[in-house]
Amino acid sequence: MRKLRFQVVACTGEDPAGPAALLNEHDSTGTGYMTPRNCEYPQELVLELEGTCRLTQIQVLSHQSHIATKVELYLSLDNATYNRLGFLSLKSNKESQYTARELKTVHINSTARFVKFKLHQCYINDKNVYSQVGIVAINLNGEAEEETGPSSSTDEMELGASTPSKPMRASASITPTKASLLPLKPPSPAADDTADLRFDAKTAAKIREIHVAKEKAVAMEDYDQAKRLKVLEQQLMNIGLQLARLEGAKREAVANEDYDAAKRIKDEIMELEASIGMSTTPPTGRSESYGNGGGFPANNRSSSHPPPPQMTTSTYNSTPPPAIPSVSKQRTQQPAEQLQQSYEDETERPLAAASRPPPPLKQQPRSSAAFSTPPDDDLNDAPLRTKPKAPVENAATGGGGGNPHFRGLPDCADLADPEALPDSLLSESAEMVSLIGEYLTTCFYSNVWNHRDAAIRKVALDLTDPAFTDPHDPHVVLSVASTMVQSGVSDRIAQVALSAVALCHGMLQFAETHATLDRDAVVQVLAGSDLVGAPVVASHVFRRASKKALPLKSLQGRLGVVKALLTQFGLGPDFTLETVMGFLEENAAFAHQSKDIRDLAKAISVSMYQ
Template structure:
């Protein structure tokens, strides 16, 4: 890097078939001198990311990995491990299409003082990483990162349009700093209009002749060429990481884009793209793979009874970037698969995740260390608090079942202290009290009965 920086986010765009199985990250303040290794600074390991083998897409898509870090240095080193084997990578090569480093300039004088001052204050206040008030927080994760700095922004936008949007965004921030809010609002609307216009411009990229047409001829098998747009999305494979001592790595949510081919049956109903977050909007030119199971929308869940479970088979969708940051502490304790089920858009996955957590807590051996029991309790309370707000009756009932078991069995069985009981009650009962005024009579009765018991 040009100067010493505080790195907050790393993004890697993998090659479509020359894919490394794992990439490690190292950072250093200065470049080591190989002739005087004991006098120069060594690289400090941050962690690693695992890459998908890309077999599901036939090596026709590229994987975008986003990693949150909090490290200071000027030199970043990447170590590529053995490649994934496929029929296209004849010479066992590894490659990256793009890398994006997001951070801020770091000052030598301020950082160490701020860090030591914060640690000193936390020491005298008695705060630690297990403090309930700090649940779901992590150093360096609260900093705002503009979506315009994201690598996906350049992938999905025309280069000239992207530069115009960035200039408008700079003017918008200047107007907001000068308290010219009318001008800032106008510029914000102009940016939104440009992004809306960009999507219809992508439509001609679709093939003019469908693959099912008799006039369409399949080309001979060659090395797969990735499409310029729509194929460079993120995958949904789970990530197992080695936790560094001070800077954990968090992987962003990932989505898989498959080859565009027209479905044999009637096309699925259109979704309202404007209602989705910006990072989760699909490109207009992409289509889902035939036979893929669509995620059941939240709006279909009603209070009149248990919704049908038909069409909910399969794994829950991966966590979004926002959900990963919000539930980072629960993911570290319970695992990403269980938390993804609790955050799923399909109600049955949410219910199954709570029931699986119920069984996990019931089967916890008495010889488990106290710190592990406390961490699991706080992670469970975090998911219960979210599930209590659920509008689906089975999910709401599963959350109350889990909460009752924790208070009446889990805490007494493992002889946890008063602090854990207080934390459990204070984090859940206020949310449960709000459900006593719910518009659904059934949910009101369930909430009131639980509190009275």
């Protein structure tokens, strides 16, 4: 499988600032193709391959904010009749604040010469003012075949094997692009690398050199050398991704004339490049197998292992969008194939029928604190931080060698450490850090769902432990837990959402044991009393859904509201002595078995006669 050359031959329309011809050149750092402003959807984009080819992989890198809700794929041999393969669904990218780019990878086995993308309505957000859809880059992988003409029975059989739909002819509104007049260009040096979409050509070539050297070492059964090369390959990818993020942030800072930020980012880049020079020295052994792997450009990303066959996977490209200066969020250090699978959308309809959940993540050895797999999402231009590490716990202390942060969660003992958060995000999450610590906070904001799930489950477990909750203000505990629940229930991974629901139940149990929370909840109810008045609030308090006796906690809360209303507003129209005493008598508050209820009834009576 190799990267196939193609050119854009037609599109429904294009923005002058983002012509479709930009897709002909490999560049994952630019804006790519943009549909016209305020256009009608769907929009179509047609690519022509260098000849009849057997397609095995299609990769689409979406814009960070101009995102289509759905992209349909069609194949053809003659640019006249197209067979529909299926569609890709993209996320709205709201979670990353529109700073990450989603990469969709589709594995197929079909013969075609033309590939058509039908772009559907975009997601609406404040960064997409003109309702556009953007495609930053497209990568087609497969093998070229000899020209057999459109009537080849073999090709027709392959197209028939795909999911056919009603034949479609090229729309008359589709206009040829300037790219159709240009000759095909020779492939880049990294064309053989199927993950080339995430790298610039030079970096892809360097990573490829090390990968080839590693394969040679394996063939010669020099496994020590292969292990060293593997570590070096991962380090080159990690550092290069950090540089890519910083370069994008620097360009945006210069565009905004924020030269102080540009200088600061430049210093960080130089610092990181200096660490590259020291860290990428070839290990002892056959150093000639490295090529010139010492230095490499800033913009790169690689996934040297594609996801499993017959599966549609979703990952985020780590190159920052040119419109937003940003550095990093977080992600665990793990092999590239796990990075892809960890973002697999299990609810998404794939082009292939097969689908399976991502495998459990395993702890990977850390070669250096500075070499960590960069995140997908970019948040701000804060300096890069080193990855928080879980302290190693001696087995004699009862930790069993597992991660002490996840004590009580045996299935999380081998989770890799999360990627560090930017300083600005940590400062914004100071309340959460003070309660659950920096490590669990980083896990909660991780792009890897296993980390998010583990952090939520750990907090739910700790809510039942007085040693965890007693030293902290209960309001802070509920505030942090509410933040985690609100984010968790909207997570696209079902397991994370279920864990958030369990945390919500834990919050309710926690609140029932703290009288101060009940009292402060009353204050919150009264916050709007200047608008609606005490009688309106009281009418809802006195209302009963059935004739059954109110539960203890419900009655206690209602009496607390009545007492607070009397203390602050006193009696008034529709909130009279008769209505209050009638409510107390209906619920037998003066003779209730609970002392708390009797005390509240007595306090209410005293308040009315003062």
